[in-house]
Amino acid sequence: MKYLMLFILLVTRTVISVAQQKGTAATCQFHSINSIGLLEGSAGSAFQLQTINGAQYKSWFGGIGLGLDYYRYRTVPFFIDLRKEFGKNANKLFVYSDLGVNFGWVTDKQKTQYVSDDKFANGFYSDLGFGYKVNLGKNGGLVMSLGYTYKKVIESYKLPLYLYGNSIYSEPPLNDQTVKYSYSLNRITIKIGWEF
C-alpha cells in the first residue's frame, strides 16, 4: 500500500510538472489539491488526508485522488475526482464528486483478536459535496468543502477452535467457520486544503 501511494504521488507530480512547463498558454492547467479533514459518523470522528492531482479545463476539473481514511478502519481510498466551479469571481463555489475503490490498510489494533485469517477486502468509495475556493494568487488557493462520503469495508475471518470443555463434540464445529462483516459507512466530511 505504501508503494502504491508513493507511485501515485510520483506519477501525478511528474505529470503536473511536465504539463505546467508545456501548458502555460493552454486552457488546460494542472492542479494539485492537498487537504486534511474530519469525518463524522455514528462511530464518532476520524481524521482523513487526501491528495488529488489533475487538470482544470475552464470551470471543470478532473483528477485522480489518493487518501487516508481513519474512520472505523484505516483504509486508502483511490478515486477519480470531478469538480465544477461556479461564479466569475476569483473566489469560487464548487461541487465535487469522487468515485473509487477503498483499499483496506487496517492496523493490527483494529483487527479482530483471537481469530485467524483476518482479511479486509477492497470496497466501494464515494464522496459528494460542495465547497469554496479562496484564490490567493499565484501561490494557489485555500479550498474548503463539506460533503457526504461513503466507504465499504468487508472483513472476514475464521473462528478459532471452539471447544466447550475438552470436547469437540458438544458444540457446533465452528473452528472452520468463516464470519464476514460488511460495513457500509456513511459519514459527513469536512475538508480544508491547499490547491496549487
Added chain:
Amino acid sequence: MQRLRLFSSQLQNNRMKKKFYFRYPVCFIAFLVLLLPGCMKDKIRKTYQITTPVFETLTKLRESIKSQPAISIMAPGKITVAGKYILLAEQGKGIHVIDNSNPSTPRNVSFINIPGNEDLAITGNTLYADSYGDLVTFDISDPLDVKAENFVTNIFPDHNNYYYPSAGYLTDTSHNADSINIIIGWTARDTTVDYDPSGSYIGYYNSCLNCAAAPATYIANASAPAIGTGVATNGSTARFNILNSFLYTVGATSLTTFDISQPSRPSFTSSVQIDPHVETIYTLKNRLFIGTNNGMYMFDVQTAPATPKLAGEFTHLRACDPVIADDNYAYVTLNDASACMGSLNQLQIVDIHDLGNSFLVTSYQLVHPEGLSKDGDDLFICDGTDGLKIFNVADVKNIHLVKQLKNADVHDIVTENGLAIVVAADGIYQYDYADLNNIHLISKL
C-alpha cells in the same frame, strides 16, 4: 454630491451583499455540520453459518459401536499400545487397531467404531473409551472382533451431547436410551443479519489441550505379548489413565475416579473439581500429575485411591501443558496453542521432591512442544513442526539437545524398549533408538 452619495450607497450595498454571501453560507455549513452527522448511520451486516444438529437415538448409536474393517487414518488422536497391537484413536470416530508385530511393517487391521470418542486406556483385556458422555467398556481379547460390554451413561457431562426430551437437559436420571438423542453431526447454512457492534459479544471458550493431539499407551513388537497383560503406559497427552485397580479420567474441569476391580464393570467412586482448563493426566507410582492451562496439580492416591487428595500444585503462565514425571522431577511442556490462549513455548522442569513445595528448576525454549516421554536420562519431546527432539537430562540444570528428527509434525510419543512410537499429524512414525546416536525411522503408517 449626489454622485458621491450614490457611490457610497452602492459601496455599502456591495459590502452588505458580501456579508450576505459570506455569512449565510457559513451559517448554512455550520448548520449542516452540526446536524447531519446525527443522520449518518453505519450499516453493518454479519454473515455467518447457522448450524443445526443432526440427532440419533442413543440406542441406535450404541448398536453401531463395534469392530468393522480398517479405515484410513485421517485425524490421529490418542494412542495405546497393548501387546503387539497399537490402538490409535481417530478423533471423534473410533479407534484403529494396528498390528505392530513387526514395527517396521505395521498393519492397520480393523477399526472399532465409537462415535464421539477421544480417549482410551487399557488394562488386561479391557479397553475403556469414551463415547460422547459415556464411558464404554470393551472386551478386546480378540482385537479384531471387539464389542461394547458396558456403558456408564452420561458420566462425562462436558462431553455430553445428550438431550432428554421428557425431563430436560441432564435432569433425566432414567437414562432410557431410546428417549435420549445424541448429536452425531451438524448441518450448516449461511445467514446474514444486521449487526450492532456495541451490543454484541463474541465469546470464545477455549480450554482444549490436546484434542488435536495424540496420546497414550503400550508398545508392541514381535516379542511383546498379545493383549491381556498389564496396564497400558499412556502418553503425556492422555486424559484416561489406570493405576492399580482404578481408572482416573480428567474432564474439562475435574478429575473423576472409577473403581475397575471388576474390569468390565467400572463404578464411579469420586469426582473432584480442579481447574477450569484441565488437560492431561499422568500416573506415577501413587501419584497423579494433572496438567492444566494454569499449572500442574499433583494428587496422592496411596492412602485413598478412590478419592485422590491434592498434594501440591505448581502454577505457570497460561499455556497448554502436557506433563510427565519421574521420582524427583516433573517435565512440563508449555505451548501457545490458540485453544489455550498462551504465549509460552518451552520445557519446564519442576522439582517435586516435596510435592507441597515444588519449584521450577529450569526452563528450555522450544518451538511448539506437545507430548513427551522419558527413558532413562533421555527426554523425548514432540516439538510440533520442529520435529522430535531428544535431550539428555542427566543433569536437569544443564540439559542439552542430543538429537533432532525434523521429518514430521509430531504431537505425542511413547517410548519403550528402544522403540519410539510417535503420533504425527499424518500418522504414526516409529523410530529405533536402541542406539541413540543411530536413531532412525523404521516405519510410517
